[in-house]
Amino acid sequence: MSVMVSAFDAHRTRTSEKYTAYPPEVLPMFVAEMDTMLAEPVRDALVTAVTNGDTGYVGHGRALPEAFTDFAEDRWGWHVDPDLVRTTTDVSVAAVEVLRRVIEPGDQVVIMPPVYPPFWEYVAEAGGSVTEVPLLAPEGDADPFDTTAGWRMDLDGIARAFADGARTVLLCNPHNPLGLVHARDDLAALARLAAEWDAVVVSDEIHAPLVHADATFTPFLDSCQEAAGLGVALTSASKAWNLAGTKCALMVGASDRARGWFDGLPGEVVERTGILGYTASVAAFREGGPWLASLLAELAANRRTLAERIGEVLPGVGYRQPQASYLAWLDLRALPWGDDPAAALVDEAKVALGSGPAFGRQGNGFARLNFGCSAETLDEGLSRLRSAYERRADG
Known part of the structure; x- marks a missing residue:
């Protein structure tokens, strides 16, 4: 069907x-x-919530962190600590609020165009300054069936940006609009560069559940040993299960450093999570x-x-x-x-x-x-x- x-x-x-x-x-x-x-489990969960009048402010349970933890383990072999998962309204809000914790006003933030248009707005809203390091375009004529010879991160360009003062990267993985799944080796190289310069990587991974069978997704925080302490992953069930309007996203850390950033978030960042989005996301990750x-x-x-x-x-x-x-x-x-x-x-x-x-x-x-x-x-x-x-x- x-x-x-x-x-x-x-x-x-x-x-x-x-x-x-x-x-x-x-x-x-x-x-x-x-x-x-x-998806039927998502629909049923939402119908039950509405029927029961469960449409108030979001609660403080562990259902969604634990559901995502299990999903990440099963799908990518990524061991996520549910105590290092926070929720908010959507990935846009997550990006801005995390950036506010990791940059000072005017700091340079690297983005890699062509990229999702709001990336420029996220940086500006957080008080940063955009430094563009465009992706390296593939050479030669495009083969529609070739999914391996595509674009790549310009690691040399990112190194130059770090040398010029940038200390944060806003990564898109998988990369929108290209559908590029960054290779583990490239992510690990980015992590080691960031470690060398004491930089932070904020990784938008909202499209990760939609990776096709001929590619392998690697979460940035799981790409190498150094990566775990270098940043935050942002994700949601919204793209894969078509739930954008229900308003729920996750911020995922893998270190005490990330815990400190999360603990410094204004309480309203989490409180604004939509309860219907939370309900739908639990059903999606658990049964979808x-x-x-x-x-x-x-x-x-x-x-x-x-x-x-x-x-x-x-x-x-x-x-x-x-x-x-x-x-x-x-x-x-x-x-x-x-x-x-x-x-x-x-x-x-x-x-x-x-x-x-x-x-x-x-x-x-x-x-x-x-x-x-x-x-x-x-x-x-x-x-x-x-x-x-x-x-x-x-x-």
Whole structure:
């Protein structure tokens, strides 16, 4: 049984940003939200909570830290101490509040564009200054089926940033929008660099449960012995189980240093966790495995379809299958839509894609396509893009 629903059916019943930002005739393939039904255990847990009126302020139990600890152990062999897990509303809040604990006003924070657009805002809100160390782009023509020859961290560039005074890295692992799963060796090298310079790594790992079968996820804090004392991981059930609106995320540490940062957080950071998000997250990590396996199978099929068809749909496109998640990073620089193809395609194709330049200047000429949808929806999106290309070519 498919976990996906038609985007057109969702349009009629859902009120989230994905289905209301554009008119109904525009196919929404932009924001990182999937066209799924809820996993049954998550739905049942939420229905029970609402039926029982359990919608007050979040409690102070250990259910979610322990559920995540078991999930991390089972899925990645990562031994997490539940006493070093805290919750808050979402990963955005977690990033800002952790950064506030580890930097001083004006401190440089390294980010690696092209990267999730709010990273710039997180640093600014926390009082820091962004230092960009772009990822190293792959060489040669893109092979849509090659998931191994992609982008990498510029470790030499990060070393130069540390030498220039940066002492914090805001890491994205897996990396959005590329679906890049950083190799253990690269993460360990980053950790050793950070140890050498007494730097901190704050690792956004929200897409980790969505790693595909041909890649292996390594939590930064578990990448090598030095890493455990160097930072904090941020994660949530929200991306994998499509729960963003329920508002719950986790901050995970692996050292007394992290415990000190957590103990210094304002109490409201934890108190603002949504109780329904907490409830949903416990159910997802405890009982959502079968649903997640079905989801990953559907995403893998869509990923393969995209690799098989994208060159025919958009001749000249550059694309590599992502190692994680449901986001395709399309290089459209050889096509006639300028620096921001998504802006043109929403009108010409009636398809809403993610704007490439929003991910940094390295995204000029790129667009992000969300294939977390039904096979029929993906087919419709590709057909519309093909028609838009043909009209341009004929014009």
